[in-house]
Amino acid sequence: MPSPVTSGVFEEGRYTTAILETNRGCPFSCGFCFWGAATNDKVHKFEDRRVRDDITWISKNNFVSIFIADASWGMAPRDVELTRHLVKCSEENGYPVMVAMAAAKNKPDRMAEITEIPGPRRCSGLMRCVWWARSLGAGCQTSTTSDDLSGL
Secondary structure, three states: OOOOOOOOOOOOOOOOEEEEOOEEEOOOOOOOOOHHHHOOOOEEEOOHHHHHHHHHHHHHOOOOEEEEEEEEEOOOOHHHHHHHHHHHHHHHHOOOOEEEEEEOOOOHHHHHHHHHOOOOOOHHHHEEEEOOOOOOOHHHHHHHOOOOOOOO
């Protein structure tokens, strides 16, 4: 599937916010969300080159912000390198100035690494994480069917 970002769908310099998908689907089947059930618990990743090219185009075309629309940014090891590329593009082009994402709920070490990549001067401005919090109480975990995230 061609990328709408780099295939000429969007006019250069006309937009300020981008929604970027690097994959589709979710491996979780939480009771409070249908995302995983809707995709049969599979994650289909777009090719690294496509995602890097999208990020570069968005940056060069002065998009102020990017919302990464993946279900769990930071779930995949490649998300660290894609974040590095995003920060590099931001440093070279001055854009984007803000990135928001739904952070992976079972990869706290990787998410800590991702949020440190912009460095102390830029971290508070560039990376905005939407941290999905959930109760650690047994009743909550059982009722949401998200009690075992350890294997992901």
